[in-house]
Structure formats: C-alpha cells, structure tokens
Amino acid sequence: MKKFDVIIIGGGHNGLVAACVLSKKGNKVLVIEKNEKLGGLANYSEYLSNISQEVLKELNITVEKNTSDNFVSALSEDLNHTVLQINGSKNVQFLQTSASDSDQKSFINLINKYDLFARTLRSFMFKKPPRVKSGSRSDIWQLFTMGFKVRLLGKKNMRELLRVIGLNIADDLEDNIESDCLKGLISNEAVIGTNLGARSPGSILNLLYNQATNNSLFRINKFNTNSFLKSIEDICKKNNVEIQTDKKVEKINISNQSVNSVLLNTGEQIETSAIISNSDPKTTYLELVGASNLDTDFIRRTNNYRSRGTVAKVNIEFKNDIKIKNLESKYLSGKFVYAPNIKYIEHAFNANKYNKLTSNPCLEFYINKNKISANVYFIPYLKKPSHNKEQILKNVKLILDKFIEENQILSSLIETPNDIESKYNISGGHWSHGDMEIDQLLMMRPFYGSSQYSTPINGLYLCSAGTHPGGGITGINGVNAAKQLLKDKGNG
C-alpha cells in the first residue's frame, strides 16, 4: 500500500493551493480529483476578480491579467441601457444611462460607502478567523483588531456600518436612489448565488462580504483563470505532488478518531496521517467521514448547514455573432445584468423559496462572439432532480429575445444546481459550498465545532469554500488550511 504525508480530496483551486504550500515544506502530497480536469468550480468562469495577495505572495506566482476595459451593462426593457465603466473598486463612471444626474451622484456615493465598509471587512477577511472563547492570545488580539478596525471608521461611518450590516439591500437602495435599473444592478450583486431576496435581511452583509473577497462590487474580470490554475499546477508538478484524476474518494477510514487511510472507488486504499478535504463540509462529514464517527450534536449542525444552490449555468451558442439592441458593440466585452427592479428579483426569489421554477429569472451573462455564458437565478436545488430544462431555456430565451437582435440558437447547455452537485460532488450545488449569512461566517463557518479549518477528527482538515472566508475564487482557504495543518504538525 502506498503512503503519503497528506492526501488532498478534490483538485479544486483551494486543494491545489494547499498542495503547493504543503509540498513546498517537503511533504509528500497526493491530490485525488473526481473529474478529468482539475480546478473544480473555477472552470465555470474564464476570469477571476480577485486572487488573494497572500496567495500570490505565498506561492510566488504571477497571474496573467485581463487588460481590456471593464464594462457592466444593466439591460432595460425600454432599451435605454445603463453602461458603467469600472476602473478599480472605487472609480465607477457612467457611460450611458437613463438615470437623472442626482441619481447618478447618489449611486456613486453609495458605491463609495460600500467600498469603505468592504475595505474594513477585507482587513480581517484573509486571516484565520479567531475563536471567541479559546483564550489564546492571538485570537483575542485578532478580535480586538477587528473591533478596532471598525472603530477606526469614525463615529458616523461606524454607526452607518452597524446600521446597514443587518439590513436588506432594498431598503438602503430605496433610501438613496430612484432609478429601478440601478437598484436592480446593485441588488443583483447582493443576492446572486445566495438564498436571499433583495428584501431579505443580511443581503447587505452578503454584498459587502462579496465586495471584500472580490475586491470589487461588480466582480469584474481581472485575472485569467486558466493562467492561475496552470501556475499552481506547475508548482505542484515541480514539487512532485502526485495528482490522480478520474478517481473518487468513497470513504475516509478512521481509527481511534484519527484519519488512517482513504478508500477510492477503484477499491484502492491509500494510507496517510493527514487529509485536507476540498469537498464541501456536508459531503465531507456525512459521506466521507460518516455519521458513526461524529457526535449527534455535530451531525445535527452539519445537517442544518444551509447549502442549497440557486444558480444555474446556461451556455447558449447562436448561429451568428450576438448584437444587443441599442448598444454600441464596444461594450459587448463587458458583463450584462438583467434584474430590472427590486420587485422582479423578489418575485423570482419567492418561487425559489417554495422550490418552484420562476418563469421570470434574473440573468447575468457574458458574450463571446456567438456564445452566451449566463448565470441564471433563482433556480432552486431540488431534492429529487426534476428540473424542466426546456422551460428554463425557454424562459431565458424570452428574456434574451427582448435585447438580442434576431439570431438562431444552435445548441445549449444547462447545468442546474443538481447537475453541479453531481458533477463536482458539492452537496446542494451551492456556489460557495453554503450560504454566506451571518450565522455561517467567520468563526462560525461552516459551523460551531468545525471552525479554523480543523475538524473533530484528528488529521482531517477542510479547505473548501465552506470554510472562512467562504466562496469566491481567492485561494486563501487552501493556504490557511495548509498552514493550520503545518502548525498542528509542528513544522509551520
């Protein structure tokens, strides 16, 4: 039987980053990936908006950047589209809009406010989250600096942050701006990928949190995904990390509450003393570890962890190059958002609450010549997968027909949350391996008893998006988990 120092379950970007960090310290690492292609969910986007500086520094890599201009277009049914140019997190310009001048000003002010708050959050985003009652000096110091950073905002801003952090995005938008289109544009960023509607409490927190991890409110394209994945794969190769693809881990064998080996679907058993699971917390605990090795309270929390996905990926290929009505072709490289107003989003969300398919979904898409790659929400995760995909496509097409000059669909590919679940083995098919809500963040991510990347099982660690700081492709989960493992092993 082969033996490795560390086995990493799942070759998603976090797993690969963890493999890089561990192999650099001289550990013999094996990565096991279910699919043929490495990268996991990162494969869904061509570009990334933020890779943590710490990851770039730790791994000493440079990632190819996207140099073209970043446009965001909010589609409007009267064809008076709003187009924004985003240069950096704060610098937002209106290129065309139907909103009034005063509205534009309020919009920019609002963005600046959110940016200020997000920057405060970002200062503790990429660190290991502190534990509240551990009594360890570093945890107390970190809690103190978190409070201090918030206090540094000044009296007025701190009050404002504490006022809005639990609020819903619709209230704050309605207080500040008039234009439905602009409200929809920001609401889109606050609710996409979550189980929140524009009027759900906590949607502002989600917006700020996303803004903090992605370094931009509109999740603009900054880094080339393939270049990032390639560079971490190269490091893995250089450091002799063994990567086995097309193999699925069926079970983590545990003896005496410590990991012992993994069992693959091929029947192979591989011995190890440490495992990092890049699989989501629910799959890791309920399927790989198994309920019989965990306390009932812990199983209860695992089971109650909310991880129902809400976004479907829809790729459509048209016959001819796509043109948007009443929009200059130079803006086609940007992101398009169809979330016309708050009520529309709220209605789409309502259907999802009751596990129904909405006939009026919200869209966020990119155009590449004759291809559209869209995120469609809210498409509920269903316990028994029974999505009517034709209906989804029909609904999406009805919306696109309003904006796209006549064209013919050649082919389409729809991946519902259920498809994502089975393809990547993510329970619920959730983008971020679990809702990013206040009770599932920071030291409470994924849940009590499993924070700080460690688990109740000795030698088992988590590095997926189900750990702090959550989703968004940053790679920091992998680095933090690997560091925690090294610290526990005594060679950090």
Next chain:
Amino acid sequence: MDNTLSFTKPLLETPFHKRTFEACYNNDWYRWAGYKIAREYSNTELEYTSMRNTAGVLDITPMHKYDIKGKDAIKFVDKLVTRDVTQIKPNQVMYIIWCNEDGNVIDDGTVFCFDTNHLRIFCAERNLNWFSDTAIGFDAEVNDVSDSIAALAFQGPLSCKILHLLNVKNIEQLKPFFFDSFDLNGSNVTISRTGFSGDLGYEIWCNPQDAINVWDSLFKFNRDYKVLPAGMNALEMVRIEAGFIQPNADFMSAEQALRPNRMRTPFELGMGWLVDLNKNYFTGKKSLINLKNKSLTKKLVGLDIQGDKPAIGSVLYDKNKKEIGIVTAGMWSPSLKSNIAFGYVDKDHMKIGSKVFAEIYHPEELEYKKIWAECLVVKKQFFNPPRRHKVPADI
C-alpha cells in the same frame, strides 16, 4: 360534539383511566407527558407499604417508547449510548444512558431487544428529536410508539407469586433484565423483570384494549394479598430507596438545561460504570475520555442524615459552615428506618464515610424549625434485597 381541545379536558387519559379514576379517592392527578396519572390514590404511605410488603400497581403508560427498526438498529443504539450494546441478545434488557457531545447526560432508560433488527427504548423524557438526529447515516428508523402500548409496573415481594397464581407460565424463571411474551388471564402481554422500586418486580406491556383485563387480573387475589394501586408519590419514595435518579429532578437533562454549568456528566452522577470508553465511537466519547482523566468537582452521593426530618431542598455545608452542595431528593424511609437523601457534594466530601451537614427547615404548625443535621456520605443504593436478583423468583 366531543371537543378534544376544550379546556375542561386538557389531559389525556390512559387506557387504565376507568380503573385509576375509580381508585383515586383523592382525585389528585399529576401531569406526565400530557397524561393524567394519580399522584396519590388515598394514602401515600399505604401505597408505599403495599409495594414494599405485597405488591403495588403503577400506571406507567405515559413513559416514552421508541421503536427502532432496521439493519443498523443495534449499531444505532451503540452510537447513541455510553454502554456497549453490540452483544445484546434477543429478550434482553439493558439499562442505558446517553450523553451529548460535551459528555453531559441527556436521559436514561432501558433498551429492549426483540431481535437484531428491532429494539425499543423506554425513557421518561421526550427524545424523538435526539434519536432521529442520531439515526442520520444509519439504516434505522425511529418511531414513537408511546400511545400504542399500555404499561403497568407491578412491583413488590409478592409480585411473582401473584403472577404465578394467575397462571403466567414460568414467570419465576424470568431473569432480571430479561423479558418475554406471556399469557395473562387471556391477554397476550410482554412482561419484563425490570422496575423502578429496587425490589422484585415486573413491568407489563400490553395492547390498550387489553388494559382493563390486565389491571383487573392483578387485583384478583386481593382477599389474601392486598395489592394496591400506587401513585407517583409512592413511586418517588421507592425510587429514592433504590438509588435511582431522575432527569430534571436529580440532574438537568443536557437537552433541556439552559445554563451550561447545570449539566452533569455520568461521572458526576456516579454512573461511571455505565461508560465504556473502549467501545466504538458514541456521542460524547471524545469529551468523556478527557473528563475521565480530570478530577471531579462535584458528585451526586447518597446521604444518611441524623434525625427523622426529611432534608428536602436543603443546602449542604462542611464543618466550617461553607456551602458545598444541595439535596436533590430526600425522605424518611419507613423500611430502613433512616433519614435518606441524594445530594451534590464538593470534591473534598465525595468519599464514602465523609461527613457533611444539612440545614433542614422543617415546618411545624406554621413555624419553621431549623435543624442542623450531620450527614454521612454513603452509597446511593439504600435498598437492595437479595430477592430482587434471585432466579427462580420467590413464589
């Protein structure tokens, strides 16, 4: 129309209610899991005496009963409880406790093994939620069957004799902590040699429609052997003598306690003998391994108290009048002719033979008499006659 939601009929009646209602002169009812159970039929001491000298009949229908069915039924119970139940045989009963992840006791009960795919747990508190969550990942289905089984406890030195006279075949051969099916005066019943009295005794489980027949049969020989129905007050007396503790009386169930420091571990309750740390993983094992190596800060012990005034609710002190604990249950024991109690004491006084003091407030004709009584720390099990374990049992 019979309005079951009416305020005049808030509590459920057990299948024995027709009889218990007739017998309950005092009309003194106790609320147990939504059912009406007699607290005292006519005289608590008399009921107690019948249980200790002939036999007493207790309606224990409200007890919670959970059926566990499936391939992993035994594995599931093994994960739930602190004892190793993997070796349980059909017709065997085991006394069990279960803990939460911090090693604090949630409840105690008994598990009956019908066969390897079918077990049943009996307990005093509601546990369906906890059991269902424990069953996640096991091929075992948990069902609450509380309402479909009527139950009587038949406890006392003559209990076996009376069952024998009722032609219950080979009842004397039934070993303690075993059960079997029997024919009792034409009704098919399950009888287990278990109970809460610490004496020879049986528990009889039957269909609700057979309830009245079973009840009447037990009183058939009353001309010679005065069998009495016993209420909850009498049960409280026998269970203290027997050394049995009760959740939410002697300790707070970990699922119900609001204050974290009010929960108790098996070691603090003197139930360390029920914890097997070498068995497969069970809920709380990790914490219990840690707790085992730590010294206890408090422990529930038995107390033999000077005088004859029961120390109910008393505070316990050391010889320097420093507060060290509290009494959770106390009584004057007519059988043992001594003043006994359960109480928590601190780490310096948990050894058998230690001396502590109880401050007893005894009401005497509208005035409290304050008594400073010396107590000896003893084993909790005050009453344990050899006939309880004898096979064949006395007929």
